[in-house]
Amino acid sequence: MAISPTDVSPGVRLLMRIAELRAWLFLIVLIVFFEVWAEIGFHSTFIFSTYNLQSITVFATAPLLLALGQTFVIISAGIDLSLGFVMGLASVLAAHVCNYAGETLGLPPFLAMLCGMAAGVVITFIPGLVNGWLIARLRVPPFIGTLGMYGVARGAAYLFAGGMTIAVNNDWYSAVGNGRVFGVPVLVILTGVACLILHYMLSETRFGQHTYAMGASQPAARRAGINIGNLTMKIYFLSAIMSGVSGVLYTGRFTAGAPQAGEPLLLDSIAAVVIGGASLFGGSGNIGGTIAGALVIAVIQYGLVFIDVEPFWQFIAVGAVIIISVLVDQTQRRFLGGRQVE
């Protein structure tokens, strides 16, 4: 919970503020680094190019959508390992239903697309509810419960897909995944809206505040009258739905449903949340940080290709940023004597 200004000296407050904003600082440092390299190396610009900006932001959307839901889970001191394949499941189902609605039922493309999108999101209710039920009611640790769901969702996605990627022929759907409005990619706009909604939910609603309370201390939250079971159900439900949104948009972008769509994104989503300032011990983190975290990963991976560095440096660079980020978090905790910062 927030520390009131009278608790600490101005110097400490400043340090806390910097620690909170570390993801944005990382981002600025990286951008300056790539900009300087581009200017000196090949007389070009990195960040003052709408083309680069569009490319990087679109690149960041899929892992960011997963990371938004994961932020709630991690703040509540949980973890959701299932969301990569829940995303794949949604992607495959959206492709199938869109094709079925368009080709077999003969619906116009726009309606077929909506059917596909709705089906992709609705199917994630099942893994979301089961995750919540396992963790809240049966007291399965989140790591194990969602790991089990990782396998189940993966198998289901491959079964639905018959081991293939499912091609989608729908111009509307393709336009959602690849179109632009006033030069801004539709994917970026939709992800931006999702960020605003989840930011509001986390910072302004009782649900958000209870999530922080639960992550900071579950027994204390329970004694304060918070229904931990219901809250846990809601958090994992939200995480699954965000995976569904990510999967549904993936299908539009690549005009294909792929069961393994989210597999490489799971760890990126956790990394984005952690770089963004959340603690895996729960109780801290915010949506703004997660956005910065996702952008940090996207900028590193894009920038190193842009300046033509040996590709394997990407892994090292992302890993180093995660480690530094966690070290900052630990130092801050020691400094504040275990008190929590939102």
Added chain:
Amino acid sequence: MDRRSALKLMGAASAAAGLGVMPGVARAADKVTIALIPGLTADGFYVTMHKGAEAAAKAVGAELIYQGGAEWNAALQVPIVDAIIAKKPAAILIAPNDKKQLVQPLKKAFDAGIQVVCVDTFIGTGVFQTGSGDADFPISYVASDNVLGGRMAARALAKAIGEKGKVYVSNTLPNVSTTDQREQGFKDEMKNYKDVEVLETQFNGDDANKAAAQLQAVLGRVPDLAGVFGANLFSAGGTANGVKSAGKAGKIKLAGFDAPESIVSQLKDGTFELTIAQHPAEIGYFGFMAAYAQVTGNPVPTAIGTGFTVMTGANIDDPKVSRYLYKSS
């Protein structure tokens, strides 16, 4: 009778029983059972290979068992091999997940009298029946020549870009035998075109999102990029999306590898200039036939190379070309 001699007797009895059902030497009247273990089940390439093997099994009236792991992982494939050995088929066709880790598990099958044929990928060096090394026992290696596939991609892409300009290879991960060979073939062949420059390879780890971003990043630095060779499905698909987002569709020529049904519309609308289709059904068919020939006492070549088809928007409607599309069902 003391206990030791009783055990001996039991051992002799079971050895005799074992000889009676020795699976390696099937008689003509027996129904021959052959197992196919793909590299992974969730892949159109292996789904199509399965169909080819099924067709062969039907043609000779033999039985086919098909069982594999959901992902490319030697640790998952080994228990499947063990389970298949327990079923005692006459032969195993396998796309080994690892050149080294699968040697001992397959040796176990060989020692149990089960013939081994490698399809698509191989163990050891991929050169069998030479009498040297510990991974020499498979009777045959049936696969596409991936170096040749890479060369064909290079020739076709060079033609598409007017034999000049900058290109790069978008690949999955290093040290995968087949995709490494495609990249090698592509780069070797491109040396014959003195006005074509091959840039650094980009590895995406089968993440289409990353392959798309890499295309855009390379294009940001190299605005006159002329073409890209996507060495497998995800590399090619992700790169295609990057080209589309950059508004360069049709201007940057894409050569893909492999041919799922979804490639048809992408060839026609110009997303892909061409793709190199392997013939996985042939691999399955000839792999099965090689194993069947061996267990029925007929000679088998130690290596069988299957072909490729270059698919373009212009020829994809030709049934002679389109029959090489990988089928999902």
